[in-house]
Amino acid sequence: MLQPIITIENVSHYFGAGRLRKQILFDVTTIVEPGEVVIMTGPSGSGKTTLLTLIGALRSTQEGSLKVLGQELRGGSESKLVELRRNIGYIFQAHNLLNSLRAWQNVQMSIELHSDIPASESRDRAEAMLEAVGLADWATQYPNELSGGQKQRVAIARALVCNPKLVLADEPTAALDKKSGRDVVEIMHDLAKKQGSAIVLVTHDNRILDLADRIIHMEDGRLSSLDASA
């Protein structure tokens, strides 16, 4: 039996200090298996993004135990966390591409973090990844020359180019229309499946729930599992 990619045990999280301290997450517990596609839904303000940033090692874990890629995040040093982030693919709500870089250079920024990939190969690899997301002809464009859907696809190429074991996506379709939103998620889903990457995806979009292996639901900082077929 393979080790889970993510193991969350009794994680709670608080914002603010003193009398303003407010609990956002309550005893969250769940597991994500390798290659599993998990979609998290829930009303706005329920704590989905907070949980995602904890998993992504972008925030430090306060209470409970959170293991990602076999590493305990609680109490981990900053440099350990930075190291871990390199093995996770992030897709943000806004595309967050670097505006001064061409599409392929944006993808290459991700490759450069991995010293095991020789520099001579990295451009080819970036372009191959752009081709995989259907942007072969757009590799030399700057982000402001691309449509919203295209930008998000560059972001997917950037997140997936180094075969991360885990992809975190927070409402990646929020800024897109329904059609291109679905396309983008499908591309991400297919690539991740092919690479065997697990995905944790937050969305409000009911039309993509069918892509999930499992759906979890967040409500007022508490997590409940739903059956994917429901």
Next chain:
Amino acid sequence: MFAIPLAWLQLKRETVRLLVALAGIGFAVILMFLQLGFQAALFESAVTLHQKLEGDIFLISPQSTSLTSMKSFPDRRLYQSLGFAGVDAISPIYLGLGIWKNPYWEGPPASQTRSILVIGMVPGDKVFALPEVAENQSQLRLTDVVLFDRASREEFGPISKKFEALKATGGLVKSEIESRRVKVGGLFSLGASFGADGNLITSDLNFRRIFSKRGEGMIDVGLIKLKPGVDLEKTLARFRQNLPGTSRTDPKKTTDQTKEDFVVGDVRVLSKKAFIAFEQNYWKESTAIGFIFTLGTAIGFVVGTVIVYQILYTDVTDHLAEYATLKAMGYKNRYLLSVVFQEAIILAVMGYIPGYILCLGLYNVTRSATALPISMTLDRGILVLCLAILMCVISGAVAVRKVQDADPADIF
């Protein structure tokens, strides 16, 4: 490891901002170059005369402070040094500020007078590297005849113009110096300096006629020429040993400096280099010139720093979300700091180059407009480049604190 030159790509992407930054840095560079250049030129002009002197070692009185406030000393010391090994020739020089009357003054009845530096030398001695002085030797031997510096300030009168005009008819410009009537027998070019608005060269005999109170055998500068190939340092050591009296050195000077600048008994012995430094130090230390130009340079530096800071700060602020993204991807803070510093260095070097080129032109314009000996030197070029880089690194160091604000948790 990082094949993508993010710093340069980010700067290049914002063309207008880049140009503004370069203009600002170029401006600061030019300001610094001009201030430093003027300062060097003014100090240079103080020693034009020294540089034209054809001597290797100079004797002056220990009480002398600058060319225009010389104390005289007995010429015995100079004649003694003729006996030292390595000395080829000696020549006494007399210096005095005298009141010159503008003979062509057409203003109000009171005559226009102004003090001029009178240089007395033995006709025939090779004292100055000025061809016109050698050519006019025979004139110098005549009683009450002087050579006039055509680069003197114009308040002395249109002497050189009138001289050329009268030459055709065989006439001579006549004037008065220290109330003694003299004739101008020739011209030469040296130029005004800090202390002297103009120069006259005359014979030692004429000099004593003009400055009649001057004691017998008292000179202001003793010029000593060494035989070719003689070691300067060893000869100076012989001077220290053989001149009468105890030797003293300035405790503020380094040992290397005191080898070329020391006092023995009643004379101060200087190499040519030290003689030039002696004059320049006087103007540096007893006038505000150094301070004023250093202040000007500092202002250029501060202006440049503020401009670069402004540009870098705006740039970091604009890219904050992108920097946060990079942090989320696993880039370390160190990488982002290096991007900001690279931008700073790129700006410094790119702003420096046009500033340098423009400055060469401005130096040319200044040189022809003011006759100041201003020109680019390698030292100054390097100094200003270092200042420009320092300027950008300081602003970078301040702007970089903003990078810490990029929080990867904020971008989801």
